[in-house]
Amino acid sequence: MKAYVYGTSGAAVTDIPKPAPKGTQVLVKVHACGLNRADIGMTKGHVHGSAGGVGTVLGMEWAGEVAELGPEAKGVKVGDRIMGSGAAAFAEYTLADHGRIFRAPSNMNFDEAATLPVALATMHNAVVTNGGLQPGQSVMIQGASSGVGLMAMQIAKLKGASLVVGSSTDAYRRGRLKEFGADLAVDSSDPGWVDQVLKATNGQGVDLIVDQVSGKVASQNLAATRIKGRIVNVGRLGGARAEFNFDLHAARRIHYIGVTFRTRTIEEIREIFDEVRKDIWGAVESRKLQLPIDKVYKFDDIGKAFEHMEANKHLGKIVVTL
Known part of the structure; x- marks a missing residue:
């Protein structure tokens, strides 16, 4: 073959x-x-x-x-x-x-x-299972113009997010994020994006960041996340190592969660697929998630x-x- x-x-x-x-x-x-x-x-x-x-x-x-x-x-x-x-x-x-x-x-x-398959399993696990997104909460997707990023925004809207922020460093793609659920689209290569997010959340920061970029945005993410908020580290497209503001992490009491399929057992992966079927499969069949x-x-x-x-x-x- x-x-x-x-x-x-x-x-x-x-x-x-x-x-x-x-x-x-x-x-x-x-x-x-x-x-x-x-x-x-x-x-x-x-x-x-x-x-x-x-x-x-x-x-x-x-x-x-x-x-x-x-x-x-x-x-x-x-x-x-x-x-x-x-x-x-x-x-x-x-x-x-x-x-x-x-x-x-x-x-x-x-x-x-x-x-x-990859987008559904990865982002239901990141947004819902590990991110714990609840109706009425705010969420930011770093790297939102990728396939998994577009799915993350849709899942967040489906689960009742009050504000969805998506980032992209490309102007054309950033301009299209609203088609997939973004209420606010920001350029994460511009340090001013943190102030945009804070303004949109009345100075509090978002409840959840799903981060596919990491690298230089890691400490910026801390500043854009509310006290006792969550950051789920899904990807490292911007680099696997960077400065990290440990004091800001502690001061804002942020839950910083790492996820990957690479170290999961087949039993854990089966459970993730089961959760997708139980929770959002109707939206897949109706083409609400695509x-x-x-x-x-x-x-x-x-x-x-x-x-x-x-x-x-x-x-x-x-x-x-x-």
């Missing part, structure tokens, strides 16, 4: 054996894949969690059909339309744990379904898809079809 594999000369489409499901695994005939920021590093040989390096089939998000079931797999049958996340997504066939998949709604095509597709590429042109992502001019998801 065809797969996008990182080799000694870089990432390329090549032929590899089709995998066979074991235990609770499902074999998926992949029809579409969604690109994610973490994929960029892996195309250059970086390790992401336990995956990466020479011989790695790349990708972490897909939509397709159940082709075969492992002996302990439950909840789906051959032929079901599903979408999910997990390693080795960029291939004609991939394996997925039966608890790490969603049924693809009948009103979605595979391209649309492939945009959702993501725009920026561009679709054929699988043989996956290299061009990554060039488009690295140019960093897209809004929404980049999808590759098989």
Whole structure:
């Protein structure tokens, strides 16, 4: 089967054996894949969690059909339309744990379904489970123009946020954030953004920041968060190390929470998928929660898809079809 594999000369489409499901695994005939920021590093040989390096089939998000079931797999049958996340997504066939998949709604095509699993699982966990957002509270999404950022704003609105602030350093994308739930859009590369947030919250700061940027905005986030507020550290696109104002952190008594899928057990991931199904799945089926597709590429042109992502001019998801 065809797969996008990182080799000694870089990432390329090549032929590899089709995998066979074991235990609770499902074999998926992949029809579409969604690109994610973490994929960029892996195309250059970086390790992401336990995956990466020479011989790695790349990708972490897909939509397709159940082709075969492992002996302990439950909840789906051959032929079901599903979408999910997990390693080795960029291939004609991939394996997925039966608890790490969603049924693809009948009103979605595979391209649309492939945009959702990572964003739904990541941001429901960040905004609701770890962020503890309550109706009437205010929230800021740092890095709001990414696919997961756009989903975070929508989930915040769905859960009754009174104020949603989204950040983007790109003027065009910043101008479109209101289409996805932002009441205020700020430029996080301009230090004045903190004052904008404080003004919008009567000087108090937001109840919750979901941070995909970190780096130089880390201490600014502290200043923009209300006393006893929460910051959920989801990503580090602005850098994994920076100065941190520990005194401000203590003075504002902020709960600073780190999350990642890289160190979660499969049992923890199954629970996250279950929470999405229980809490917001009706909004997914009604298309209230959805993501725009920026561009679709054929699988043989996956290299061009990554060039488009690295140019960093897209809004929404980049999808590759098989």
